[in-house]
Amino acid sequence: MSRLFTASDFDFALPPELIAQHPAPERSGSRLLDGRAATPVDRMFRDLHGLLEAGDLLVFNNTLVIKARLFGVKSTGGSVEALIERVLPGTQEVWAHMRASKSPKPGALVRFNDAFDAEVLGRCGPDNGLFHLRFPSDPFELLDAHGHVPLPPYITHEDSGDDVRRYQTVFAREPGAVAAPTAALHFDEGVLADLAARGVVTAHVTLHVGAGTFQPVRVETLAEHKMHSEWFQVPAETVAAIAETRARGGKVVAVGTTTLRALESAALGCALKAGARETDIFITPGFEFQVVDRLLTNFHLPKSTLMMLVSAFAGYEPVMDLYRHAIAEQYRFFSYGDAMLLARR
Structure with a gap:
């Protein structure tokens, strides 16, 4: 057996x-x-x-x-950390993990890196554990310009050029x-x-x-x-x-x-x-x-x-x-x- x-x-x-x-x-x-x-x-x-x-x-x-980690603020001033899990093909939309003191509601805007606003469309993914966001333009280009290397949680330093x-x-x-x-x-x-x-x-x-x-x-x-x-x-x-x-x-x-x-x-x-x-x-x-x-x-x-x-x-x-x-x-x-x-x- x-x-x-x-x-x-x-x-x-x-x-x-x-x-x-x-x-x-x-x-x-x-x-x-x-x-x-x-x-x-x-x-x-x-x-x-x-x-x-x-x-x-x-x-x-x-x-x-991709440089999938983003830092931003909600319109209420609260800080947000996002990890983009998936870019939806052919769209300006993404699925993301988000950490915030209070979860943003559908329709809310999050300003990332003081460079662009993303609209929260709702929850999605397994058990509604992810956030559905719409970026103002091509997500890959925005992430490459403003994102951070998504180093694993057990790596304790901030990402650098070497990463x-x-x-x-x-x-x-x-x-x-x-x-x-x-x-x-x-x-x-x-x-x-x-x-x-x-x-x-x-x-x-x-x-x-x-x-x-x-x-x-x-x-x-x-x-x-x-x-x-x-x-x-x-x-x-x-x-x-x-x-x-x-x-x-x-x-x-x-x-x-x-x-x-x-x-x-x-x-x-x-x-x-x-x-x-x-x-x-x-x-x-x-x-x-x-x-x-x-x-x-x-x-x-x-x-x-x-x-x-x-x-x-x-x-x-x-x-x-x-x-x-x-x-x-x-x-x-x-x-x-x-x-x-x-x-x-």
């Missing part, structure tokens, strides 16, 4: 000093824990090309992090994420060149990461957890590249949990299909993976859905052992931290 997991099974004690507040001086200068075999091996990220074979396929998430550059992948193309696909932050031009010389092929998906990625699971029974929804797209070229990789006996390597979620969502209940849609897939131990053979990922928050995902992929006990090893060896954790490479079990 398979084990029935609870949220507490994915808890662990992390010394606060291991939470990386800044990235490594060089992207590929971070550490890489090779967790594919029974005995973990401590490596450097720039050594990744030596761990893959010619004909393997690396799939990246090419989402681009603008480093909390973004070198291949980011499609704007819409409010959190970075952090496993991909380690790649630089040198690593990509080494992989190409090795004969490793690349492809991409797009999944716009939402703020819900940082939310812990607050119920013990996993089936009671309501997963946040995110938009993703898998191009036909990526589906074809995966089929070609399978035909030549190569491995499909997902760069990050967001890439894995997109690929496995596109294969739910059928063969892998190209296209775009929403996913609220919640991957827990017992999930049957259809697409991904290897996973490159950072170290995740205790009791998070991502801890559950990596445990489903590589096995609960092996993953918990890897985390104990990483803590003992003082790996750096979370978004600006180090990475590990896992095999599907």
